[in-house]
Amino acid sequence: MLSLALRSLRHRATAFVASFLAMLLGAVMIMSFASMLDTAGGTGVSDANVETLVTMASVVGGWSLILVLFAVTSTLSLAVRQRATEMALLKSIGATPAQLRRMILGETAVLAVAAVALAVLPGMLGGRALLALLIDTEQVAPDVTHVFGPAALSMGCGITFVAAVGSAVLTARRTTGLRVTESLMDATAEPRRMSRKRLVGGIVFLLLAADLAVVTATVMHGEGSDAMQTAGQTSIWASIGFALLGPVLVRRVAGLPAAPLERFGGAAGHLTVQNVRQRAHQMAGALMPIILFTGIATGTLYMQDVDSAAIAAEGLLKNDEQKSIETLNFVVIGMVVLFAAIMLINTLVATTTYRRGEFGRQRLTGATPGQVLAMVTLESAVLTVTGVLFGAVASLFTILPFTFARTDTVLPDSGPGTFLAIVAVAAVLTMAASLATAVRALRIPAIEAAAV
Template identity: 30%
Template sequence: MSSPVLSLSAGQIRRRPASFAGLGTALFLAVAVVTLFGSLVAAQVTAPAAVARTAVSGPGLVLIAGAFGEIAVLVALFVVVNALGFTLRQQHRDLALLRTVAATPRQVRRVVRAQVVATTLLVSGPGGLVGFLAARAFLAALQRRGMAAPGLRIPGAPVPALIGLAVALLVGLAASAVAARRITRPAPAAALTEGAGGPRRTPVPRVLAGLAVLAGGGLLLRLAASRPAGELDKAGQAALLGSLVLLVAVGLLGPVAARVLAAVLGAPARVLAPRAGWLADANLRGYAARLSSAVVPVALLVGLSGTLLVLTGTAEHVVRATGAATSVTKQSDIWLREAELGMLVCFAAVSTVNTLVALTADRRREFALLRLVGATRRQLLRMLGVEAVLTTAIGVLLGAAVAAAASGAFSLAVTGSVVPVVPGAACGWVVLGAVVLTVPGIVGTGLWAVGGSAVETTGGERG
């Protein structure tokens, strides 16, 4: 790779550390989670025959790693794709400027690929180490509960970490190839007119892809709903996987859904807070791609957490009512579900905080321009507060819709009714967690973003 490409890539990373910190964290989590579950499988595969044949309670280490890894890896990769799309939108204007000074589309794509490779290599070492240590801790916890053979040990070979690095690179490069097309496909002047907020209209291919994924999620939920009443575990797995596919559809259709919900929720905001509400509503509806980047992590947090909580509550209700023998009633499996929920919430929470902080920090020039036309810092913070509340509400509504669809399909299979058992207190804590992660993240970063000299900020670079 040529030196100018490396210099341009390094320069973008230095100028936008907040944006690349989010991408780096997402890639770090992807490498760590692949290393974690790959190490568990390696521990079972490389164990002596006598140890491998030891009887244990539960499904066995390979099945646990596969079931956990399937969902966790998909969530981690989803977070990577969302973070990368956000990072490229933040440097859209800079990359478009390269094309106006005779850079070819191929050279721009090479700059983007170099950024992904550099970020992945930077986090691969720490990610692999954390994944290895997490695998040892997780295996020890399984052994204490009799779910893994006492003689199993995590091997010290770097193969799982290398696989994690390869997976993160493949996903990052594939996502960058798709995301870079929005910059390299149109003419340079047309690409330059699109700001970091994204195009006014959602591209038709993205809408079609979102509708196709939405249909796939619907088929998975139909499969979950058609399971016999006695197959609680299989129905739950299909419903959980269906919820994840629906969340991918939310990511693709996010700008469309966010714009519609912003229009609905923005009306009362204009009434309750005429000035700040008007500005917040105009910002959210005018920059649908930016709003989508903010609400998708919130929807991921609420959708996955809500689905797991409602599925568990409904299954336990059925078990108490019928006395059916199922893994739902086993303490070891309850612990596994709690561990899975904690891991997924961690991914979603990190994605939410990283995206919102970087998104708000990148708006310094916008805030400075508003101050130059008469807005005060207090008014801008009020506007950000309203935006934070609306962003949280939109993300919670989208996530709740996914959780309702998945849990409704599961409930139909196991109870014959689409109305599941909802643990109100637990779901309330999920919503509160979304609020705590979102509102302080936006307003707190806004305190810094609205500071400094407005004239100097507007005269300097964005972000």
């Protein structure tokens, strides 16, 4: 099965790009932040500098781990889901569930090893850039030298490998547990219901976000910038919760404009409505990074703006701790923007490329290339609106309780400019990735594409 896994990777490289990039980016982020632990252990580093470096490594590095684990699991699930027919055929010729699990684990392990190996140099450069940022903002002394050592290598390699293999185990369980007939049916039609584990997971994350929001508004009320310790987490937990509930959101919320689309959208509108109804799980994979990007970026930026305004209103200057918190927040935003943007593009490219056969069959039944592109455009618009909507709701778990805890008011004084900029970036990335991939797919002759 290892030999089969290697041949599968070689001949199906495109299908594994999304998972590989998730592992690679994750390893780079973890190594970059973990190198702060190596740097803190260097000679001549003061206690104050050690505290700053350890905080940067533990807080931001911890969130990196959560986002990486979530992204790897999502992309692996998408890759295995797209290979449902292949899995069914392997079962029909005698492959056992254990053999299929070993094949999936073998593919994932090879990807993880390659990703970790390629992540070392970017991780080293990222750690140096991070330390330079801390020095430029006067949070770390200029004489501190960057060290990339055992902590960065062990955590980057170990965490990435464990996260990848763990995600592969979770992904393989459902696919290998089905019978041959069930696998064949699963390959031709999406499940009508979301799994109970995913539903429970989404609800648990939302409840955790709600709990932290209450703690922020009550226990942390009047604690100044310290309220960020709980408020900053809430939009992350809420975003993950909504992302897990993606299939339900696509069917329920994204299906609301079905009637106007079918009535006024012509053939493209009709195709869009059918895809929203029939491909909810695949569309939910693309919805995930939009929600994460919108929710975490909006929540963190507005939280920082509220805190900065409160400090200015008090006539105070930011102390070293507040500067450190502000830098942490902007590093989180930079990390989330880069990671979510790449994952959004990556996921959309993977899902749209996989639909070449669907596009070919649509063209053979009378749809024009223009109608197919219009369908992809409308789908991207539906995804963007849905992702931005629930990302905005997730951000409120941070913004409202923190504003109350910090200023005794519910709504921040900040205008909508920041949110509109975030929405614009999400829309541009979604549209560009989907349409560019669809245009390339439509260059293939319809008969050839339908046979894929």
